Amino acid sequence: MSTAKQSRPKRKAAQAATESMIPEDIGPLLEELLSRMSQDERKDYGGWVELESEPGFFNAMLQELGAKDFKVQELYSLDAEILDFLPKPVHGLVFLFEYEGENEPSDGNRQDCPAHLWFANQTTANACATVALMNIIMNAQGAGLGAQLQDFKNSTVGLPPPYRGHFLDENDFVRSVHNSVARRIDLLAEDLTLDNKYEESLKRRKAQKKSSRSSRKKVNTETNYHYIAYVPVNGQVWELDGFQLKPLCLGPISGSWLETASTAIQERMKRNSEYSSYSLLAICQSPLYALSGELATSLACSHVLHELFSGNTTWIVADPFKTFSEERLAQLNLTPEGIKSLQLPASFVAKMSQPDFGSTEALSLAWDLRMEQDSLEAQYVAELGAVEEAVEMIRGRQRDYTPAIHEWVRALAEKGVLRELLQEANHN
Known part of the structure; x- marks a missing residue:
C-alpha cells in the first residue's frame, strides 16, 4: 500500500519574517546597500546610468556642467510652425528612438570626421544621451561651455571620434553630473543589468555555435533606446550617431x-515599426x-532721453538707474557701466534725429521704453524661474530617503x- 507524499504547508510571509528578521549573512550587505551615498562615491563610480528623456533633467545637467548658455526644449512635432517658435539659434536636435540593432541601416555616405566638426563615439553603455548632448554643444557657435567643458574640448579637439568618446567616458566631472540623480541602489541595479546582459550574450554565442539548423532570426523582445544628434556646422547639416564610427553629412544648409x-x-x-515610440529635444x-x-x-x-530732457519741466519719467538699481540690475546680469557703453540702435537714433522730435515725443517714447523694460524683466524672471525649477527638481530627486527609512525600520525592529x-498581521 502506497502512501501519498504530503507537501509541507507554506508559511505566511509574516510568520516567516517573525522567525528570522534579517539573515546574518546578508545583514552587512543590506547595511551597505541602504546607506547614504557620498559625492566621492558617486564621482568614483565608473559606469553610466540610463537617463530618461526629460528636458528638465537636461537643463539642470547643463547648468551643473557650466554650459548655461543653452536651453533644452521638448518638441512634439516637426511642423515648420512649431520649429519657428523655438528660441534662436537652435544649436541641435536630439532624437530618441527604439534602436533595432542589426536592423539599423548601414549608410555608405558616411565620411571621415572633418577637422571643423567635433564628434565623439559612444564607448560605454548608457552614455548615449550625454554623448549626443556633447556632440551638439561642442559644435555650438557663440555659446559658452563653462571652464571645465571648454578645457575638455580643447584637449580633445585634435583627436579622432573613438578617442574623444574614450576620454569622455573617463571624464569624472561629466560622468558624475550624468549620474547625479542616481542612488546607490540605482548604481548597483545598473551593474547587475550589465552583468546579466553580458551573461546572456555568452549564452547566445554558445547556442549559435551548437545550433546551425535554422537561419531564421529570433525576435528580440527587449526594447533598447538610443539618442543621436543633428547639428548645423560650417554650412552643412550633420547626423552624429555615437554608435557609428563616422558622421553622416545630410547636405548643405x-x-x-x-x-x-x-x-x-x-x-x-x-x-522603424509603426508601434515604435520617439522623443525629440531641441538644444x-x-x-x-x-x-x-x-x-x-x-x-x-x-538713459539718453533722461540726460537730454530731464531738465524740462514736463519731464516726469524717473531716471532709469534709480528705477533699476545696481542690485536689481545685477539680478538681471547687467551693470550701469555696461549699459551706458552700449551703442544705441539705429532706429532710436533716427527717431531722435527727426526735426519735430521734442520733449513731448521724447516723453511718449520714454513711457514706451518703460513698458518694454517691465515686459522684458518679467520674461527674464519667468525664464530664470524655469531654470531654477529644473535644477530644484533634480536636487529633489537627489534626496535619497532610503537610508532614513531603513534606520527607522531597524529601530522598530x-x-x-x-x-x-x-x-499581529499574521494572526489577522
Whole structure:
C-alpha cells in the first residue's frame, strides 16, 4: 500500500519574517546597500546610468556642467510652425528612438570626421544621451561651455571620434553630473543589468555555435533606446550617431537647417515599426541672454532721453538707474557701466534725429521704453524661474530617503515593535 507524499504547508510571509528578521549573512550587505551615498562615491563610480528623456533633467545637467548658455526644449512635432517658435539659434536636435540593432541601416555616405566638426563615439553603455548632448554643444557657435567643458574640448579637439568618446567616458566631472540623480541602489541595479546582459550574450554565442539548423532570426523582445544628434556646422547639416564610427553629412544648409534635419528624422521614423515610440529635444540658445541684452539696450535709450530732457519741466519719467538699481540690475546680469557703453540702435537714433522730435515725443517714447523694460524683466524672471525649477527638481530627486527609512525600520525592529506588528498581521 502506497502512501501519498504530503507537501509541507507554506508559511505566511509574516510568520516567516517573525522567525528570522534579517539573515546574518546578508545583514552587512543590506547595511551597505541602504546607506547614504557620498559625492566621492558617486564621482568614483565608473559606469553610466540610463537617463530618461526629460528636458528638465537636461537643463539642470547643463547648468551643473557650466554650459548655461543653452536651453533644452521638448518638441512634439516637426511642423515648420512649431520649429519657428523655438528660441534662436537652435544649436541641435536630439532624437530618441527604439534602436533595432542589426536592423539599423548601414549608410555608405558616411565620411571621415572633418577637422571643423567635433564628434565623439559612444564607448560605454548608457552614455548615449550625454554623448549626443556633447556632440551638439561642442559644435555650438557663440555659446559658452563653462571652464571645465571648454578645457575638455580643447584637449580633445585634435583627436579622432573613438578617442574623444574614450576620454569622455573617463571624464569624472561629466560622468558624475550624468549620474547625479542616481542612488546607490540605482548604481548597483545598473551593474547587475550589465552583468546579466553580458551573461546572456555568452549564452547566445554558445547556442549559435551548437545550433546551425535554422537561419531564421529570433525576435528580440527587449526594447533598447538610443539618442543621436543633428547639428548645423560650417554650412552643412550633420547626423552624429555615437554608435557609428563616422558622421553622416545630410547636405548643405539651404534655408533653415531644421528642414533638412526634420526630413532625415522623418525618414528614420518610417524605417522603424509603426508601434515604435520617439522623443525629440531641441538644444537652443538660452533666452536669458537675449532678454538681458534687449533690456540693456532699452535702458541705454532711456538713459539718453533722461540726460537730454530731464531738465524740462514736463519731464516726469524717473531716471532709469534709480528705477533699476545696481542690485536689481545685477539680478538681471547687467551693470550701469555696461549699459551706458552700449551703442544705441539705429532706429532710436533716427527717431531722435527727426526735426519735430521734442520733449513731448521724447516723453511718449520714454513711457514706451518703460513698458518694454517691465515686459522684458518679467520674461527674464519667468525664464530664470524655469531654470531654477529644473535644477530644484533634480536636487529633489537627489534626496535619497532610503537610508532614513531603513534606520527607522531597524529601530522598530530593535525595540520589538516590528515583530509585534508582523505577528499581529499574521494572526489577522
